[in-house]
Amino acid sequence: METGQNKPKRNFTRAYVDNIHCYYYIFICMMNTEQNKEAGKFPWTVEELIAVAERVISSDPMLFAHPERESNKDLNVRLIRDYVVREFIPRPERVGREAHFGLNHLVQLLAVRLLLRSQKWSLPAIKASLATTSTEELLSDLLSPIRLQIEAEFRQASGTQMMSDQVKANRVKTPELNPAQLLIERFKGGVQPKAIPSSMARFNISRSMVAAPQPESPLFKRMQSTSSKLHVPIDPGCDVVIDAERMKSLTPEEVERLGEALKRRLLDELAR
Amino acid sequence: MSNEFGLTLVAARPALLAGQNNIVDVLIRVQAPDAPSSGLPERPRLNLAIVIDRSGSMSGQPLHEAKRAAAFMIDSLKATDRASVVVYDDTVNVIAENQHVENRNRFKAAIAQVDSGGSTNLHGGWLKGAEESARHLLKGYTSRVLLLSDGQANVGMTVVTEEIAHQCAQLADTGVTTSTYGLGSGFNEELMVAMARSGRGNGYYSQNAEHLMERFHEEFSLLSALCARNVRLRLAPLPGIRCEMLNLYEAAKDGNWQLPDLTYDGEAWAAVRLKLGSAGLPAAGESLALLKASVVFVDLEGAECQIREKWLTLPVLTEKEFEKVAVNGDVVRRVTEAEAAKLQENAARAAKAGDWKRVDMILMQARQMAQHSPWLSEIVVYLEKLAAQKDEMRFSKEARYSAMNMSSRQRSKKEFDADFSEMGALMHLQRRVEQGTTGRFGQQEPGETDPLDPFDK
Numbered sequence: 268m269e270t271g272q273n274k275p276k277r278n279f280t281r282a283y284v285d286n287i288h289c290y291y292y293i294f295i296c297m298m299n300t301e302q303n304k305e306a307g308k309f310p311w312t313v314e315e316l317i318a319v320a321e322r323v324i325s326s327d328p329m330l331f332a333h334p335e336r337e338s339n340k341d342l343n344v345r346l347i348r349d350y351v352v353r354e355f356i357p358r359p360e361r362v363g364r365e366a367h368f369g370l371n372h373l374v375q376l377l378a379v380r381l382l383l384r385s386q387k388w389s390l391p392a393i394k395a396s397l398a399t400t401s402t403e404e405l406l407s408d409l410l411s412p413i414r415l416q417i418e419a420e421f422r423q424a425s426g427t428q429m430m431s432d433q434v435k436a437n438r439v440k441t442p443e444l445n446p447a448q449l450l451i452e453r454f455k456g457g458v459q460p461k462a463i464p465s466s467m468a469r470f471n472i473s474r475s476m477v478a479a480p481q482p483e484s485p486l487f488k489r490m491q492s493t494s495s496k497l498h499v500p501i502d503p504g505c506d507v508v509i510d511a512e513r514m515k516s517l518t519p520e521e522v523e524r525l526g527e528a529l530k531r532r533l534l535d536e537l538a539r
Numbered sequence: 540m541s542n543e544f545g546l547t548l549v550a551a552r553p554a555l556l557a558g559q560n561n562i563v564d565v566l567i568r569v570q571a572p573d574a575p576s577s578g579l580p581e582r583p584r585l586n587l588a589i590v591i592d593r594s595g596s597m598s599g600q601p602l603h604e605a606k607r608a609a610a611f612m613i614d615s616l617k618a619t620d621r622a623s624v625v626v627y628d629d630t631v632n633v634i635a636e637n638q639h640v641e642n643r644n645r646f647k648a649a650i651a652q653v654d655s656g657g658s659t660n661l662h663g664g665w666l667k668g669a670e671e672s673a674r675h676l677l678k679g680y681t682s683r684v685l686l687l688s689d690g691q692a693n694v695g696m697t698v699v700t701e702e703i704a705h706q707c708a709q710l711a712d713t714g715v716t717t718s719t720y721g722l723g724s725g726f727n728e729e730l731m732v733a734m735a736r737s738g739r740g741n742g743y744y745s746q747n748a749e750h751l752m753e754r755f756h757e758e759f760s761l762l763s764a765l766c767a768r769n770v771r772l773r774l775a776p777l778p779g780i781r782c783e784m785l786n787l788y789e790a791a792k793d794g795n796w797q798l799p800d801l802t803y804d805g806e807a808w809a810a811v812r813l814k815l816g817s818a819g820l821p822a823a824g825e826s827l828a829l830l831k832a833s834v835v836f837v838d839l840e841g842a843e844c845q846i847r848e849k850w851l852t853l854p855v856l857t858e859k860e861f862e863k864v865a866v867n868g869d870v871v872r873r874v875t876e877a878e879a880a881k882l883q884e885n886a887a888r889a890a891k892a893g894d895w896k897r898v899d900m901i902l903m904q905a906r907q908m909a910q911h912s913p914w915l916s917e918i919v920v921y922l923e924k925l926a927a928q929k930d931e932m933r934f935s936k937e938a939r940y941s942a943m944n945m946s947s948r949q950r951s952k953k954e955f956d957a958d959f960s961e962m963g964a965l966m967h968l969q970r971r972v973e974q975g976t977t978g979r980f981g982q983q984e985p986g987e988t989d990p991l992d993p994f995d996k
Contacts, residue, residue: 447673447682447713454666454706 309360309367310424316368317342319420320376326416331384347376355379355394370421371402377417378405392456400444408446499526501533544767544801544844545570546834548851551870555815555853556861557823563813564785565851566870567774569834570952571766574803574965582763583839585620586675586682587612588637588668591653592722594628597689598655601722604748605687608720608755610647612685615759616640621680623671624649627664628656637671661692662703665717665734672715678841681762682715683740687751689722692730700730707738708789711769716740720754721940723747724932728887728939736789736947739769739797741967744940746933746975761967764802767836767844771795772809775831779819782830785810785877787884787946799949801836805968806952810870810877821855828852868911869955875911879918880946882908886922887938890931898926898934915945917972933975940974 311319320342324331350356356375359366375397382388382396397405406414444452499507507529509522551564589609593602609624616622623637624646634649668684676682707717717738719731722745735742741761743754773795776782786809788796798807813829821827833848856864882905889897902923909916918941925934951968953959961969 445673445676445713447669447676447710447715450706450709450713451666451670451673 308425309362309369309372310421311368311373312365313344313347313359313368315424316373316376317344317347319373319424320380323373323377323413323416323420324380327413330412331381342376342380350376350379353390353394355390355397370417373417373421374402374405374410377413378409381409388453388456392453396449396452404444408444408449497522497526499530501530507533542572544572544834544836544846546832546846546849548830548832548849549867549870550851550853551874552864552866553853554861554864555820555827555855557820557855557857559817559820561813561815561817561820563815563829563853564870564874565811565813565830566867566873567772567809567811567832568806568952569770569772569798569801569808569846570806571801571803574764579764579803583765584680585616585622585762586637586672586677586680587616587620588623588625588672588684589613590625590627590664590668590684590686591650592628592659592661592664592688593626593653593656594659594689595655595657596659596723596725601689601748602653602655604751605722606650606653608687608751609650611752611755612759613640613643613646613650616643621675622646623668625664625668625671626653627660627667629658629660630656631660631663631667633667633671637674659688659692661686661688661730664688665703665707669710669715669717673710673713676714679839681765681768681839683762684715684717684738685720685755685758686717686731686734687720687722688726688731691725691727700727700733703730704733704737707734711737711739716768718758719743720745720751721936722751724930724936728936732939732943736787736943739800741948742940742943744936744975746936750976757967760965761800761802764804764965764967765800765839766803767801767838770798770801770807770834770836772798772807773833773835774811775833776813777815777819777827777829779815780829781814783812783814785812785874785881787877787880787942795835798834799947801949802965802967804951804953804965805949806954807949808873810874812874823855823857823860826852826854872912875908876915876945879905879908879912879915880942883918883922883938883942883945887935887942890926890934890938893931895926895929902926914970914972918945921973937974944971944974 347356351358356372356379359368359372361367378397378400379393382393383390388396406417410417497509499509501507507526509526509529545568547568547570549566549568551566555561555563589612591602591605591609597605613622613624618639618641620640621637622635622640623633624635625631625633634653635646640646665684665686668686672682672684711717717734718740719735719738720743721728721731724746728744731744732742741758743757745751745754771791774782774784784790784796788798788809791797796809798809801807811830815829828850830851831848832851834846836844836846838844882901886898886901886905889895889901902919905915905919905922909919922934922938922941925937928934949968950970951959951964953964
């Protein structure tokens with residue numbers, strides 16, 4: 268049975284508990300506000316990032332077209348993780364318990380895909396180039412044809428107009444390269460001899476490798492019927508392409524045998 | 540007198556024959572405005588990279604002439620223009636970085652100190668020139684690499700002509716164009732022509748060092764009168780009609796045809812051959828719209844402009860009516876010249892392969908065509924003279940450069956006028972019979988001082 272003396276105490280306790288709830292509520296609200304801010308800058312989970320990137324790529328498929336592959340849809344979580352580990356795109360931000368990606372991640376991901384697929388840069392060249400190029404520079408140069416789509420996706424996801432702030436914040440202080448300079452850097456990269464891993468340095472193509480007679484394979488028939496390029500599948504995702512037109516010193520049969528010899532040697536190297 | 544850009548389509552025979560397969564040759568003319576009577580307006584500001592080959596083969600007179608030509612270019616520039624000078628043998632050096640031409644003496648002192656060296660890293664030299672030019676890729680400037688070489692590239696990227704030409708084309712898309720100057724008979728004309736053509740600049744060839752200056756004058760005449768860059772022609776024939784480009788133009792990725800840059804008084808042109816079957820033809824008395832043409836270009840301020848599209852519409856006539864329609868001699872002349880350019884390219888290839896029998900056959904074919912073009916007639920006479928000497932290097936260069944000039948260079952838009960005088964036209968619009976020699980500029984008697992020669996002072 269309640270007495271009149273207990274009432275104030277209980278009321279006090281309740282008020283005290285309510286205050287704690289209130290502080291806790293305010294604290295949670297403040298935490299959420301901070302998280303929302305982060306979520307605004309980094310609005311995408313990895314799956315969402317992939318979906319957005321594929322939408323942007325499909326808005327200009329020719330820009331990202333791979334000379335030898337038809338499909339543009341080969342992004343997946345594993346690949347994104349690989350790009351993060353190999354530092355082609357920055358590490359994601361932690362928002363709550365999840366890894367989130369922002370504009371700079373999307374821009375760098377698209378830049379990697381573009382340079383790798385349609386412009387056929389090597390991965391080390393891409394890494395070196397991205398290290399000295401800011402998000403804003405990538406948007407205004409390399410990705411300028413799809414800049415509007417990228418900005419629209421980011422605005423829609425973040426629900427804010429703070430992109431320009433973020434771009435400024437992400438800007439790395441490097442001398443700006445105009446499109447011509449970017450192109451020249453690429454040409455320079457193309458001319459310089461690429462470093463050969465020591466294990467591969469011993470692997471020289473000699474005339475003797477192609478001299479051994481081999482029966483004509485379906486690969487060569489396909490090459491004859493379609494183009495001068497011979498595709499030699501080594502491993503899933505790894506083809507060696509030999510352009511027979513450029514190897515005028517070799518007969519088609521020798522090109523074919525060269526392909527077979529390369530395949531054997533590369534598989535041996537992989538098996539070691 | 541016209542103050543606007545124009546586009547016209549004219550058929551060689553402006554009619555279609557009812558019920559028959561038809562072949563229609565069409566001349567497309569893209570015309571720049573007339574040069575103002577008060578003189579040319581202030582020329583666009585220039586951003587030039589002068590790239591000089593200083594390999595061992597250039598030692599002596601060739602290098603002296605190259606330095607003289609480079610100094611002439613510097614003297615011709617204004618203080619608001621920008622320039623850089625690059626020299627290359629097996630190594631590449633920037634002897635004057637990209638800067639305003641305020642102190643000409645600084646440039647000329649650097650040029651004067653250049654001496655001959657070793658091998659020829661042509662691609663490296665070009666790339667460095669492009670890099671210098673690209674450092675100040677400013678709006679309102681015309682950026683161009685002027686590449687001079689007398690030899691075969693034998694250091695750096697050496698054998699992949701298509702790859703280097705492709706790089707020139709890509710760089711031209713960003714605003715840095717390339718003109719090439721071949722000197723003597725030892726240089727790789729295939730590479731130099733391909734670089735100039737893809738790089739949207741001009742290709743020049745000089746048999747002797749003393750004619751080199753004239754080529755630079757010509758380039759400068761063109762740059763001074765420039766009014767439209769990156770001129771692209773889009774052709775849309777009616778479905779079912781085959782449209783064949785007769786000129787040696789390159790198709791861009793978007794299917795447009797890349798025409799030469801335009802100067803005042805100039806015209807870029809294209810000859811196309813339309814083939815249409817009898818099935819799609821309307822009855823006699825009606826007319827048919829065969830081809831739509833439109834042109835886009837970039838003006839000197841960098842703005843994309845468009846010339847209003849034009850249609851070629853021809854009446855369908857009965858056989859009797861068709862025979863009465865006169866053939867347009869001007870169109871036939873240009874079509875002949877476009878086809879003759881292809882023949883000259885084939886002759887150059889045959890000469891390179893040492894197949895002089897084939898060269899003679901091609902020249903005979905060209906001679907038959909030459910009845911429609913007095914200019915072609917003179918060129919054929921000159922080529923026959925060279926073919927008789929069986930000098931494959933010289934012949935292949937003459938034939939290849941002649942083909943490029945005949946097919947892909949802009950012409951004076953007054954060329955068909957009865958009172959047109961070749962000598963009255965701007966220098967870059969004058970037609971040349973001999974590509975590697977002759978010319979009024981840069982020729983002087985021994986001991987005579989050339990007022991343009993900065994080293995003779």
